[in-house]
Amino acid sequence: MKLTPNFYRDRVCLNVLAGSKENARDIWQAAEGHVLVGVLSKNYDSVTRAVDDMRDYAALIDNALSVGLGAGDPNQSAMVSSIAAAVQPQHVNQVFTGVATSRALLGQDQTVVNGLISPTGTPGQVKISTGPRSSQAPDGVVPIETAIALLKDMGGSSVKYFPMGGLQAIDEFKAVAQACAQQDFWLEPTGGIDLQNYEAILTIALEAGVSKIIPHIYSSIIDKETGCTRADDVSKLLTMTKKLTG
Known part of the structure; x- marks a missing residue:
């Protein structure tokens, strides 16, 4: 299975x-390969079934597979790590406290492992208590620079900033983007991104100088009747991305 992420060549890679x-x-075809395709661990009742199915997905898309939690559910953290160890995908979604486990079980540093941090209402401050137990405790809030340093210590590749609520936390997102640029860390904006606000969100990250951006666009482009992401919308997102990145 291909380990070296084929999106390393891109500054921006979609995640749907x-x-x-x-x-x-x-x-994958609509995005011309500039995409990570998410499959949620929460949709499976066992690691074994998830691994078998996700291997089939990976084979179809040159392993551009993103193993997901499922709405950032912290209770899926251990399952995601176990799946990732067996499947060796190109991308893993994790809560903050699950990053080190995923990296250790992967046994290599090529797979991208993000760590989920959340807005707090104060620019420059982020919530890192997103794990199974910590999410039930009083909020753990630290400066974004500290959160990034901790993620680096744990073998993380990027910040997953969720839930953004689209443009609702835009001042906070700007602070996160600036910190990611300053510390040369990747950024994954997530939550409420759609065809209307995508360009504005991506522009902020690009202008801040973030080296790699992986925007997650989920429910807004999913057909509610079929449960499938609309390929036409993915094509539109790719067009917008090319316009902004040249």
Whole structure:
């Protein structure tokens, strides 16, 4: 299975969800390979079944697979790590406290492992208590620079900033983007991103100087009847990305 992420060549790589294996292939083709295709661990009742199915997905899309939690559910953290160890995907979504486990079980540093941090209402301050137990405790709030340093210590590749609520936390997002640029760390904006606000969000990260941006666009481009991501919308996102990145 291909380990070296084929999106390393891109400054921006989309991250969208697949509703089926056929949908995954359609998405990958619509994005001309500039995409990570998310499959949620929460959709499976066991690690074994998830591993078997996700290997099939990976084979269809040159392993451009993103193993997901499922709405950032901290209770999926251990399952995601176990799946990632077996499948060796190109991308892993993790809560903050699950990053080190995923990296250790992967046994290599090529797979991208993000760590989930959340807005607090104060620019420059982020919530890192996103794990199974810590999410039930009083909020753990630290400066974004400290959060990034901790993620680096744990073998993380990027900040997953969730939930953004689209443009609702835009001042906070600007501070996160600036810190990621200053510390040469990757950034994954997530939550409420759609075809209307995508360019504005991506522009902020680009202008801040972030070296790699992986925007997650989920429910806004999913057909509610089929549960599949609309390939036409993925094409539109790719067009907008090319316009902004030249």
